[in-house]
Amino acid sequence: MRFADITGLEDVKTNLINSVKNNHLAHAQLFFGPEGSGSLAMALAFATYLNCTNRQAAPGEMEDACGKCPSCQKMAKYIHPDMHYVFPVSATKNISGKDVISNSYLPDWRTFLQKNPYANLSQWMQHYGGEDKQANISKEESRHILRNLSLKAFEGNYKIMLIWLPEYMHVSAANGILKILEEPPAKTVFLLVSSDVEKLLTTILSRTQIFKIRAFTDEEVARYLTTRMELPPEKAEQLARLSNGSLAAAINGTEEVKNDSHGIYSQWMRFCYDRNFSQLIQMADDFHQFSKDAQKALLLYGLNILRETLVYPYTSEENVKLRGDERLFVERFSKVMQWNKVQLISEKLNEALYHLERNASPKIMFLDLSLQIAGIIRS
Secondary structure, three states, X not given: XXXXXXXXXXXXXXXXXXXXXXXXXXXXXXXXXXOOOOHHHHHHHHHHHHHOOXXXXXXXOOOEOOOOOHHHHHHHOOOOOOEEEEOOEOOOOOOOHHHOOHHHHHHHHHHHHHHOOOOOHHHHHHHHOOOOOOOEEOHHHXXXXXXXXXXXXXXXXXXXXXXXXXXXXXXXHHHHOHHHHHOOOOOEEEEEEEOOHHHOOHHHXXXXXXXXXXXXXXXXXXXXXXXXXXXXXXXXXXXXXHHOOOHHHHHHOOHHHHOOHHHHHHHHHHHHHHOOHHHHHHHHHHHHHOOHHHHHHHHHHHHHHHHHHHHHHHOOHHXXXXXXXXXXXXXXXXXXXXXXXXXXXXXXXXXXXXXXXXXXXXXXXHHHHHHHHHHHHOO
């Protein structure tokens, strides 16, 4: 991962590069951004830059890691011996007890990062097979952090400890690394990546330099999808609107939903409006077969459409983002949906997302949600 691989966020890249050039590199840095933002990707790119042996800048571009030296090649595969990773994990059928630490999951972690460095905790847990458990960073992990950082660097300029989602760190683990976080060995850098700093201990926050990473704009998401994933512009723009600034949502929108998200959602709302309960029961069964990402993507799409429904009557022609069937649906839907109904349905969709994250039964949840929406629409 290099800075050039991350769309946008030029100001953050510039600040990081200048901190190295001006010898103002903080020994502990916190990259804070919402789920699906470039916070993890930015930390990985910065780690690559720190240990690159041939940093360079193309004409008219900012300096970056070369991507070709031995250090960069190892970083691209996430196997650099001076790069250490800590992240939330949970027991699986093959790993339990004191083995539930980051090192036990490194092969899965490497393939996970290569697949999507913008993904969230739920997607990580599904990747290694621990989605039915509660993930955290255990007290045992802090001992491994201290041991790894007590070793001399093998070949890089810096030893780097990347801690992803430190808000999931057990209190004993967090307290166990406070001293080394404040006074690390020479040429040692901590890179913490968080999506919820309010859950971090103040003693951790006070020891870090914070870089706030904003969500991606719709234009940045669409550009990434067209240039990196070679999606047609129309499909990229549709997914960008659905993603709400999250590249994770855009990249991992599953085939069941992303190919016809509007068709599924509009049919669902029609059945709710008609109070066609037999069809709503069938749809709840269908939704149950979707993957968790697909279920979340459908609910997020619904929230996006509700926002457009709310503002459509007050938006000028040139500012309307929707096209085709989506626009026609919102135009008609806005005529029968007062703002208070839109607000109530939005609350119900957000509650459903909350329950999905906590492993509620999708079949029961979607049927209950459908009945509530039907009641709100026709009230």
